[in-house]
Amino acid sequence: MEIDLRKQMLLMVRALYFTLEERWALLTRNYNISTAQQHVLYILFTNETALTVTQISKMGCWHISTVTRLLKPLIQERYIVVCPDPFSSKTKCVEITEGGKALVQAILTDLVNAADFPYDLSDVSEEQMKEFLRLGLHILQKQKGEGFVNWVHQAEVIVNS
Numbered sequence: 001m002e003i004d005l006r007k008q009m010l011l012m013v014r015a016l017y018f019t020l021e022e023r024w025a026l027l028t029r030n031y032n033i034s035t036a037q038q039h040v041l042y043i044l045f046t047n048e049t050a051l052t053v054t055q056i057s058k059m060g061c062w063h064i065s066t067v068t069r070l071l072k073p074l075i076q077e078r079y080i081v082v083c084p085d086p087f088s089s090k091t092k093c094v095e096i097t098e099g100g101k102a103l104v105q106a107i108l109t110d111l112v113n114a115a116d117f118p119y120d121l122s123d124v125s126e127e128q129m130k131e132f133l134r135l136g137l138h139i140l141q142k143q144k145g146e147g148f149v150n151w152v153h154q155a156e157v158i159v160n161s
Contacts, residue, residue, distance in 0.1 A: 020118050027114055028107050033073065036060075038107055040070050041079060041096060045104045046155040050093035052085060059151060061144075079103055 024035045031038070043059045044051060053071070057064045071094060074080045079100035085091035096104070111117050121129070141149045 023118060024111075027110055027117060031103065031107055033077070033079075033103075034070075036062075036066075037070050037074055038104075040067070040074060041100050041104050044080065044094060044096035045101060046151075050083070050095035052091050052093055054091075056094060058144075059148070074100070 021035055024038075028035065028038060033041075039060055040056060043056055051059075053064055053067050056062075057067045060067065062070075071080065071082065075082060077099075078097055081095050081097055082092050083095065085093045137149055137152070140152060
């Protein structure tokens with residue numbers, strides 16, 4: 001692939017990510033937790049079982065030390081609990097609490113009700129969106145593997161609006 005195309009793709013992905021972060025933070029500023037902490041809660045919310053710090057790290061695309069730092073305020077606010085892993089004495093499991101689930105539901109409701117979140121896509125056709133998502137999943141497959149892609153593609157939440 002031509003270097004100019006790769007450079008444009010890099011700049012496009014970074015710009016999309018940073019504008020999304022800005023908009024997400026603006027929409028959720030009243031919840032008093034960072035977008036990264038919200039993402040930790042979302043990861044836990046979309047899984048039916050407790051996860052290890054390593055699993056959260058892989059799903060959130062963070063270093064383990066970053067996840068550990070993100071968890072501390074969530075524990076203090078009682079949005080999550082950390083308990084010993086029943087299968088390994090060296091590992092801890094993280095589970096979302098009912099309060100954490102309620103917070104995720106409130107945030108998701110706000111995001112869903114914002115007509116132009118994550119972006120104003122009124123002039124994007126369904127076919128264009130499907131192609132964008134197909135390409136994104138293809139890139140993720142090569143970078144993160146099938147398990148990650150399955151989680152991204154299949155993570156479902158029911159938003160109480």
